Amino acid sequence: MGRGDDRGGNDQLILWFGEPSNLHSVWDSGFIARSELSFSELAEKIDVATPEEVNAWPRSSAGCDTQPESVRRWGRMSAHQMVCHVADAFRMALGQNPVSPATGLLQQTIVKWFALYVPLAWPAGIPTSREIDQERGGTRPVDFAADLAQVEALLELFMAPTRTFDWPPHPMFGTLSDAAWLRWGYLHADHHLRQFGA
Numbered sequence: 001m002g003r004g005d006d007r008g009g010n011d012q013l014i015l016w017f018g019e020p021s022n023l024h025s026v027w028d029s030g031f032i033a034r035s036e037l038s039f040s041e042l043a044e045k046i047d048v049a050t051p052e053e054v055n056a057w058p059r060s061s062a063g064c065d066t067q068p069e070s071v072r073r074w075g076r077m078s079a080h081q082m083v084c085h086v087a088d089a090f091r092m093a094l095g096q097n098p099v100s101p102a103t104g105l106l107q108q109t110i111v112k113w114f115a116l117y118v119p120l121a122w123p124a125g126i127p128t129s130r131e132i133d134q135e136r137g138g139t140r141p142v143d144f145a146a147d148l149a150q151v152e153a154l155l156e157l158f159m160a161p162t163r164t165f166d167w168p169p170h171p172m173f174g175t176l177s178d179a180a181w182l183r184w185g186y187l188h189a190d191h192h193l194r195q196f197g198a
Contacts, residue, residue: 012105014026016030023109026110065198066083066193066198068080071196073196074195075124077134077195080147081138082134083148084134084140084147085128085132085134087150087151088132088139090151090157090185091154092131092132093167093170093181093184093185094158095166097132098131099129099131100129102172103170103171103172107174108174111172112172112180115173115184115187116173116180116187121190121194129171155189158185159182167181
């Protein structure tokens with residue numbers, strides 16, 4: 001059941017690649033039409049991790065190939081700062097590190113869908129929340145090996161088959177399902193590992 005005044009995005013007028021539209025239309029068909037793929041072709045392109053890949057994440061995605069002297073390909077963080085940022089992001093996801101919301105309808109719908117499900121690497125320069133930003137409020141690097149071990153411990157808790165915590169709302173994307181949180185965790189870690197060539 002819905003509210004009588006809820007028109008499902010029909011009243012949210014937007015420009016879609018220079019053409020007037022509304023959020024409902026873009027959400028229902030605009031994404032697919034713009035991709036120039038059929039529904040089945042697009043579904044085949046969505047990268048979904050297998051159980052074997054998920055089980056391998058603590059070994060391959062916790063930054064094991066990243067060293068303190070690793071050179072960044074973009075951005076301003078050092079490799080050690082990146083490790084601390086990834087740890088802070090997992091703490092945020094686990095509800096251990098509250099982060100101020102910076103969201104709206106667009107971020108919770110179109111931006112979320114693009115970020116989590118369009119099979120493209122995240123671009124450089126995405127702004128982050130103050131509480132996990134290494135230049136503003138993030139955890140300061142202390143000892144590289146210890147900070148890396150912290151990421152690995154947080155990642156194992158994040159991916160545990162049985163959760164002992166409740167997912168908080170994502171500061172940009174809002175409420176996420178278990179699968180969407182896991183997808184976000186993979187993509188966020190992958191983004192920063194690529195930043196350092198790992």
